[in-house]
Amino acid sequence: MAVRPPRPRRFDVHVALGGLLGGLLLWGVGLATRPHTEPYVLLPGRWPLLLPLVVMAACELLRRSAPRTALLIGTPALVLDLVTQGNLVTILMYTDLMYAAVLYGPPASAHRIPRITGLLSVAGTVVPFAVWREPEALLIGVLIGLVAFGPAATGLIVRNHRDAAEAARLRAEQTALLSEVDRVQAVTAERSRMARELHDMVANHLSAIAIHSTAALSLEDERTSREALAVIRENSVQGLSEMRRLIGILRDGAGDREPAATPTLDGLGALVEGARANGLDVVLDATHDSLPAPVELAAYRIVQESLTNALKHAAPGTVAVRLRRLDDGLDIRVTSPYGGRDTPRAPGSGAGLIGMRERAALLDGTFEAGPESGPDGTLWAVRACLPVTDTTRGELE
Template sequence: MARRLPRPHRLDVYAAAGGLLGGLLLWGIGLGTRRAADPIVLFDGRWPVLLPLFVTAGCELLRRTAPRVALLTATVALTLDTMTQGSLGTLLMFTDLVYAAVLYGTPASARRIPWITGLVTVLATVVPFAAWRVPEALLIGVAVGLVSLAPASTGLIVRNHRDAAEAARLRAEQTALLAEMDRTQAVVAERARMARELHDMVANHLSAIAIHSTAALSIDSPETSREALGVIRENSVEGLAEMRRLIGILRDSGGDLEPVAAPTLDGLGSLVEGARANGLDVELGTALDDGGGPVPAPVGLAAYRIVQESLTNALKHASPGRVTVCLARRDGSLTVEVTSPYGDRDGPRAPGSGAGLVGMRERTELLGGTFEAGPATSAHGGLWSVRAALPLTDAVATPDPVRTAARGGPA
């Protein structure tokens, strides 16, 4: 099937109609571009002028949809028009077709047409002057330049500006897309950090509440129930206070709520004492000399959270026995290792979501460290070991979401 040409653009129809009506008006009043006595006029009379006029007007309909075909056809029509008395309408429509061929044509046409029209203008200037040796011969080159080179150059300038504007628009869209991607990634990363903080801050208290409430319900002893209720109340109050402070910061409500201070390694003693109060037999050992300099804040926070989550997991899953917490500075990194008895319990003492191990691994990887967790064997039986190596040099300063929210940053 033959491919149908697209419909002409509305403005092209107006240009064709305007050029044709203007040419007919000039033809009606007898105004041409040449006299009948000129040697170049081969077709004398008024009627031969109409054929190039109608052909050029038809080419105007194709100035956007088929600009190269329109220009080639109009060139033939203009050549025929030069052999008649000529029409100013045909000449003006030809200049518009040259302009449109450069503006709407292919990139190759936009490059070649200005060079071709420039070469034709030079030849139209040099050849007549060399043949006739009169200054008036230079006017032929000027006329050819106005009809061909001037509209071609104008079309090239407009096309370059249009391409530059389109490239700027595309760059702006790309920049906006990249900014949106960065914003989305920042939000996702911030939500992941907030999820780790919420889990580490609340899971310990809720696990203790679940375990001691189970003991209070299962053991028929007023003294045991009283002790369990005391632990439940203490963990409830502490967990509720931490949640209120964190929610107040996230809502930016101000008031009497103080920012939650980021925990450090100095708070490990209190953390271990809290675990002992919840029923764990915990032993803390540290080998941190001051010769290596202070531990960077991101590393200290990650180590504290890893120990906190490991103690929470031990409270929920460990078998009876001693839990050991060891921190040591080795080979430019802070090594955190927590071991607990493993293998003799039928099920967890409190339900868990499995997000704790994911959070510890994420904290370690954000600092460029290594993380391992799994069962191990020793002379005293099966153990569950959690080990993280956190680099102390060139530590990634991962922002604490709680502090970031307190400063008014993204939450």
């Protein structure tokens, strides 16, 4: 399959046409760089000037699509121009080919060409002066430097600036991409946190409301119905208060309302009393000292969700809540009678265990939940171990 040659750029076409027309203009008026009487003009006359001019203009078409090929073809054309009377435009187009070969060519050529042309400039200065011992011989090296080394060095400087700008642009794009990834992760993490908070705050109260409203509707005893309605009202008020606190946190950008809405282990007593009011037989055994706020919040929510699950799913019996401060963390254990109930007393979303496991994982803790055998029968046991380290305290302070 034949490979089509690369099409020249529009700008390159304009450069080639401009150079060709300019060279023809100088050729038409008879303006050359050297008189025909000089000894090294091997091809005197006007017509030999056209061949290197046309070849150099054709090379300009390849200055960006094939810069090395253009330079390799343009160099013999320049040598041919040197043995004629010379055309200034031919030399100028060659300097552009040298510049383009460094700027648009491969990296290896971009660094090799300036070194080669620099050595040729030095050799063109030293060797003729050493042979002829004439000051004018130094001009040969100067001309080589102006025609070859100068454009090559300029192309290398421009290429380095271009590569640096491209690298800076890529770094900026990568930084923007990483920032977007961090933003998405932060939004996802915040949504998960708010989902856990909403579930833990609202599920407990709504479960109690659902259970007691069912009892109030199914029983004909007026006293029992009034007690159930009182519990419903209390849980409604508490749930509404929790929701208002959470909404206040969301609306307050300064975050100074966070402490008022963050429960601590000091509130376990009130939490247990509320569970007892909802009909659970709860025993609390808690021994702990001051803990970091995230640990206390996670422990409180785990106990709260465990009591909510016991209210919905546990069989009649005692629910035991135990908290122990260990050397390396806080151990939480909540057990409730398991079995004997076909359907839950209130519907649930199934996200309670997931939320508790996520809270423990965020603190690099462990979480387990499942049935286990005990002296009083089968129990549903929830256990979490939340580590407390100096790093955790330092991050909080």
